[in-house]
Amino acid sequence: MRVLAIETSCDETSVAVVEDGYRVLSNITRSQVTHSKFGGVVPEIASREHTRYILPVTLAALEQAQISLNDIDGISATYGPGLIGALLVGLVFGKTLAQVLSKPFLGVNHLEGHLFSVFLHAPEVLTPILFLLVSGGHTELIWMEDLFQYRILGSTLDDACGEAFDKGAKLLGLPYPGGPAIDRLAQKGDPQFHQFPRARVPGLNFSFSGIKTALLYFLRDRSESWVQQHLSDIAASYQEALLDMLLHKLRQAIEAVEARRVAIVGGVSRNTRLRKRLQEEFTDVEILMPPLTYCTDNAAMIGAAALAHFQAGHTSPLTLGADPSASLSSL
Ligand SMILES: Nc1ncnc2c1ncn2[C@@H]1O[C@H](COP(=O)(O)OP(=O)(O)OP(=O)(O)O)[C@@H](O)[C@H]1O
Numbered sequence: 056m057r058v059l060a061i062e063t064s065c066d067e068t069s070v071a072v073v074e075d076g077y078r079v080l081s082n083i084t085r086s087q088v089t090h091s092k093f094g095g096v097v098p099e100i101a102s103r104e105h106t107r108y109i110l111p112v113t114l115a116a117l118e119q120a121q122i123s124l125n126d127i128d129g130i131s132a133t134y135g136p137g138l139i140g141a142l143l144v145g146l147v148f149g150k151t152l153a154q155v156l157s158k159p160f161l162g163v164n165h166l167e168g169h170l171f172s173v174f175l176h177a178p179e180v181l182t183p184i185l186f187l188l189v190s191g192g193h194t195e196l197i198w199m200e201d202l203f204q205y206r207i208l209g210s211t212l213d214d215a216c217g218e219a220f221d222k223g224a225k226l227l228g229l230p231y232p233g234g235p236a237i238d239r240l241a242q243k244g245d246p247q248f249h250q251f252p253r254a255r256v257p258g259l260n261f262s263f264s265g266i267k268t269a270l271l272y273f274l275r276d277r278s279e280s281w282v283q284q285h286l287s288d289i290a291a292s293y294q295e296a297l298l299d300m301l302l303h304k305l306r307q308a309i310e311a312v313e314a315r316r317v318a319i320v321g322g323v324s325r326n327t328r329l330r331k332r333l334q335e336e337f338t339d340v341e342i343l344m345p346p347l348t349y350c351t352d353n354a355a356m357i358g359a360a361a362l363a364h365f366q367a368g369h370t371s372p373l374t375l376g377a378d379p380s381a382s383l384s385s386l
């Protein structure tokens with residue numbers, strides 16, 4: 056089976072062709088750089104950019120896969136969560152294609168897409184598996200007991216970890232998106248230079264709003280030139296506090312469900328130091344991480360989730376609407 060997948064939930068216009076065995080025949084992603092001058096994604100601009108690029112990106116994905124629309128067996132698009140206007144562009148485009156071509160359609164939950172990113176180019180889905188989903192909008196520990204069976208063990212009570220990277224970077228005067236900027240700078244810094252507070256929250260939940268305020272006060276109390284002189288050390292220390300909080304809860308979750316296999320997905324899973332610490336500190340479990348291109352938003356991961364659903368006989372009605380706050384639910 057061969058699936059055309061469309062992802063437009065935020066500021067990436069992405070189209071992919073994925074076939075059996077979660078093999079990616081093409082994955083074309085156009086990131087909207089225009090938002091960087093505003094320091095964050097502007098929803099109306101995102102929708103307009105998707106409208107402009109959805110067709111050329113689709114044609115490029117078909118060309119890269121060296122197939123025509125007739126060779127596609129099913130069409131899928133993200134229906135949520137995300138920005139409503141952005142979601143609608145990809146969803147309406149996908150449903151229209153399915154209608155015109157008389158092909159089955161499937162709406163994919165963006166979070167389920169992130170989870171399936173780890174199965175791309177893998178022969179089969181291995182369960183049970185504990186997921187740490189760390190992205191720009193989510194920080195969740197998810198126990199996937201079986202295919203399409205999800206138990207949310209914990210999630211952030213306020214900001215997402217990716218958001219803490221982005222907002223921290225803004226305070227440090229670094230460009231948007233802040234995650235990659237902090238990652239790069241921190242590689243030259245001392246993670247023990249300053250101890251930012253690690254939030255203590257009950258259960259397997261997270262909190263990332265306090266550390267942001269701690270960074271704000273830390274910078275306010277010091278001169279501009281001192282901060283510039285120690286920028287890489289500050290970035291490394293801030294990043295280390297974020298990672299400590301993530302890994303502390305990940306360890307607790309592993310123990311709670313006695314997980315043997317753990318996957319880290321979402322944009323923050325690109326982080327160099329996070330990847331290194333996982334390899335060094337979690338040698339007792341099998342650690343899975345998607346290749347870097349499938350960590351941040353992409354249509355290949357949407358295609359992987361769609362493929363699994365199509366193969367299980369699931370389809371969505373063409374009346375399916377966009378749901379900006381869709382949550383991950385089991386089937
Ligand atoms: N190397 C990195 N280190 C840390 N964070 C990173 C890195 N690369 C990307 N990020 C962060 O990942 C986030 C983007 O990830 P992703 O595209 O998965 O999120 P999103 O789609 O915006 O959110 P969601 O999937 O929750 O709706 C941003 O916050 C970005 O700063």
Ligand SMILES: [Mg+2]
Pocket residue numbers: 165169190191351352
């Ligand atoms: Mg995402």
